[in-house]
Amino acid sequence: MSIKTLLLEDESETRKWFEARLAECVRVRLVASVGTIAAARRAITSFAPELLILDLKLPDGNAIELIREVQLRTPVPEIMVVSVFGDEKSVLGAIEAGAQSYILKDANAEEMRKAIDQLLDGGAPISASIAGHVLKRFRATAGQLAITPVESLSERELQTLKLIARGMSYEEVGAALSLRYHTIASYVKQIYRKLEVHSRMQAVERARGMGLIDRG
Amino acid sequence: MNTYRYLRLLLPLLITAAVVALFAPRFVPDFGGELLGFEARKITRQDAEIPLHASEVQRGKSWILVYLPKAEGLRLQADFDLPQSDSGADSRADSGAESGTSNGANAGTDYLLRIERISGNFELWLNGALIAKNRPTYWFLSGKLSGARFILPGKLLHSGSNQLQLRFDARPVDLGVFVLGAKIRKLMAQDSLHERRNWFSVFNAAGAFTLAALLGGIFLRRKAAHEYLYFALGIFAWGVYSAGVGAPYVLMSNHWNQLILHWALAIFVWGMSHFARRYCADRSAVIEGWVNRLTLGALIGLLLAACVLSESEFLEWPMNIHRLLLLLIGIDMAAVFLRFCWRQRVPAADLTASAQITALMLGVHDVLIFATPLDFGFGSLIAYGLPVPLFIFGYILAERFTQSLAEAETLNRELDARVMQKTRELESAQQEREQLLQAQTLSSERERLMRDVHDGVGGQLVSLLAQADRGQLHAGNVRDALDASLTDLRFIIDSLDEVGSDPLIALGMFRQRVQPQITRAGLHASFTTNTLPEGLVLPPEKLLQCFRIMQEAVQNTIKHAFAKTVSISARCVPSVQPELLEIAISDDGCGGAQVASGRGLQNMAARAAQIGGCVEIDSSASGTRVLLRVPIDCGG
Incomplete structure (x- = not known):
């Protein structure tokens, strides 16, 4: 019952490093390791991987497009973005496209394993910077979009985000809000999903504003 | 001056002249050859009842002023004979039946009596029967035959002798000429329009x-426009x-009608x-101002005097003075118009002036025939002179109105255009300012980035290179240097993040960068940054320097302190001005840190000074505490 995994990374050294790390993880089984988006597309069609580990900047384009594409597949594969230096704005873009997790390129084996576990267990990593951006994103559009309560952040999620933005770990947030670790992790994943819906609605709204789609 | 202008000036005059020539009767119409005339004559208080004797018809200068003394029951009486042969075309079919009602035989023909001028309250009696009180059967105002018309049934x-009696109350009268005629149908056909006037006057x-x-209403809104x-x-x-x-009811005495x-x-x-x-924008000082008011006051005073004096025997002279005053005002008005039109050369002005002068000439004529012994063979002509100026007056009013509207529209359009421009x-200025600001921000950010990279990663790499050149490169050193470079690079990237200027989030980011290092070194980390209030703002370059100082302090603890725990806390000190951000990094290590000896510590102090802050180091056997204070309120 290992998870079929696809690795998309153009830099061969890093790819080898990731391959080695993934080989150590018992829960995942690497079915394809590719260096271009085109190859990834082919591999996704033939292997139907359940987990994608993607670098964003690739020789034949930005993988964000690929993330959007796979959102249409059933079941939607889990997506983990590989980030250099945690340049969180691009991570945020990937999350808005549908990614649920990210990992730093210089992560050690332990961090890698933890991140994969977290993702497969229904959680998601989040940094203070990403939390700050998400907060800002939701505040900026407050009242502008016709968001149903389901799509806007709940009070609990908002508190969680605020604490995380101050650099607190899941454990500390859990202690502060008396929530279990897994609850926090699932909150974060939920927040990512809402952010994706949110950005999609924003895109629709923008298109309406430009007259590209009819109102109502 | 062109031909058209002459035409314009002459047009109202010509039109009016044509109307007068065509419609104003110059002759006494045929009364059937059987005219009976009475000449009123001056009577005195002593002869309170004076019979008026029939006399020959006077076709020429046929009027006389009659001054009646103030006395009750004053009567003018005329006895006249009607011709015997009175069964002509006009005799009525039932004349036989009618004749039985009176003494003597009558032909049964209605006669028409004209009195040229009648004023005051009166009664008209025919053979002992009252046939009119205070008002004639109808008024006929045009032509020489203008005046009050009475039908004698x-x-x-x-047949033969009849008695006509005109009784007045205490009013003096100028009756003018009496004319009595038989062929009244012909006259009445001529007067038919004026019969309808009875109802027209109500509508009027x-x-x-x-x-x-x-x-x-216009005056109430524009009080400056007295006219x-x-x-x-x-x-x-x-x-x-x-x-x-003329209305088919009695509202007031004839006397008041006249005055009004x-x-x-x-x-x-x-x-x-x-x-x-006003229209001519004439500001001649002679007639404006107090002279103006004085004249109006005199006019009103005279009218009031006329009302009072009319109870006396001196009605005519104030009335005539009043008429002459009207004449003077009219002449003044005409002069103003004339002067204006001469200067303006505007068609409307020409027409108005010309029409006014025409009306004035007719008015002068009327005043002369009423107030002086002159006679030009016409009756009152003013009625023919009024329509043209009134029409032009209306035309000018309409013109002014539409002109004002057009002006308002033009002004509106100009205003719109100006607002748009x-x-x-403003928009382009705003755009330019934004572009300028953007360029400035970009250039200052670029400078900062260069400086930051040079300070941090650059220094590390240069030192690494020097070590390599000296052949002192150890794997551990290289790893440490690279690690430090990477950390610094991350701080730089974090400081470029737009949420990087919020100290709360930036400290959170710092924590996430540093915590793994501390944990890897086997130390316990404790962060207390949650006590900072929300909404603080500190420029990212200042935060970056803070983080470098903090990173240095943490590295010192890891490398030299042999500590178990490192605690990082931040708080805001609002009690002093400017507000201070106070960050403390303390450990439970062996202490012994001295600013003088360590380059790192000097570096920290220099960085703190750069951003207007200071570093305090307190190192003892129970541990080291680095206290960084940065003013929040400066710059930014």
Whole structure:
């Protein structure tokens, strides 16, 4: 019952490093390791991987497009973005496209394993910077979009985000809000999903504003 | 001056002349060859009842002033004989039946009596029967035959001697010429229009009241325009007169009718004069100001005096003076118009002036025949002279109105255009400012980035290179240097993040960068940054320096302190001005840190000084505490 995994990374050294790390993880089984988006597309069609580990900047384009594409597949594969230096704005873009997790390129084996576990267990990593951006994103559009309560952040999620933005770990947030670790992790994943819906609605709204789609 | 202008100036005159020539009767119409005339003569108080004797018809200078003394029951009586052969075409079919009602045989023909001027309250008796009281059967105002018309019913007339009696109350009268004729159908056909006038005057009155209300409304909104008040008053008075004269009911005595007519005319002419002055923008000092008011006061005073004096035997002279005053005002108005049109050369002005002069000439004619012994063979002509100036007056009013509308529209359009232009200018200025600001921000950010990279990663790499050159490169050193470079690079990237200027989030980011290092070194980390209030702002370059200082302190603890725990806490010190951000990094290590000896510590102090802050180091055997204070309120 290992998870079929696809690795998309153009830099061969890093790819080898990731391959080695993934080989150590018992829960995942690497079915394809590719260096271009085109190859990834082919591999996704033939292997139907359940987990994608993607670098964003690739020789034949930005993988964000690929993330959007796979959102249409059933079941939607889990997506983990590989980030250099945690340049969180691009991570945020990937999350808005549908990614649920990210990992730093210089992560050690332990961090890698933890991140994969977290993702497969229904959680998601989040940094203070990403939390700050998400907060800002939701505040900026407050009242502008016709968001149903389901799509806007709940009070609990908002508190969680605020604490995380101050650099607190899941454990500390859990202690502060008396929530279990897994609850926090699932909150974060939920927040990512809402952010994706949110950005999609924003895109629709923008298109309406430009007259590209009819109102109502 | 071109031909068209002459034409314009002459046009109203020519039109009016044509109308007068065509419609104003110059001759005494055929009364059937059986005219009976009475000449009124001056009577005195002593002969209170004086019979008026029939005399020959006078076709020429046929009037005389009659001054009646103030006395009750004053009567003028005329005895006249009707011809015997009175069964002509006009005799009525039932004349036989009618003749039985009176003594003597009558032909049964109605006769028409004209009295040229009648004023005051009166009664007309024919053979002992009252046939008219205070008002004639109808008024006929045009031509030489203008005046009051009375129908003498045939059934009251005898063949032969008849008695006509005119009884007045205490009013002095100028009756002018009496004319009595038999062929009244012919006359009545001629007068048919004026019969209808009875009802027209009611409508006239209604229209005049409406117009007066309208003009009064204009005056109330534009108090500076006095002429509208005069128009309103004059037209109101005219309405009262119309409602009183000719209407098929009795509203007031004839005497009051006369006075009101004069009043109406006076005020209206005064208003016209004002309007002319305003329209012509005439500011002649002689007639403006107190002279103006004095003249109006004199006019009103005279009218009031006329009302009072009319109880006496001296009605005519104030009335005539009043008429002459109207004449003077009219002449003044005409002069103003003439001068104006000569200067303006505007068609409307030409027409107005010309029409006014025409009307004035007719008015002069009327005043002369009423107030002096002159006679030109016409009756009152003013009625023919009024339509043209009134029409032109209306035309000018409409013109002014549409002109004002057009002006307002033009102004609106210009204003719109100006507002739009200003908006465009503002927008482009705003755009330029934004671009400038963007360029400035970009350039200062670029400078900062270069400086930051040079300070941090650059220094590390240069030192690494030097070590390599000296052949002192150890794997551990390289790893440490690279690690430090990477950390610094991350701080730089974090400081470029837009949430990086919020100290709360930036500290959170710092924590996430540093915590793994501390944990890897086997130390316990404790962060207390949650006590900072929300909404603080600190420029990212200052935060970056803070983080470098903090990173240095943490590295010192890891490398030299042999500590178990490192605690990082931040708080805001609001009690001092400017507010301070206070960050403390303390450990439970061996202490012994000295600013003088360590380059790292000097570096920390220098960085703190750069951003206006200071570093305090307190190192003892129980641990080291680095206290960084940065003013929040400076720059930013």
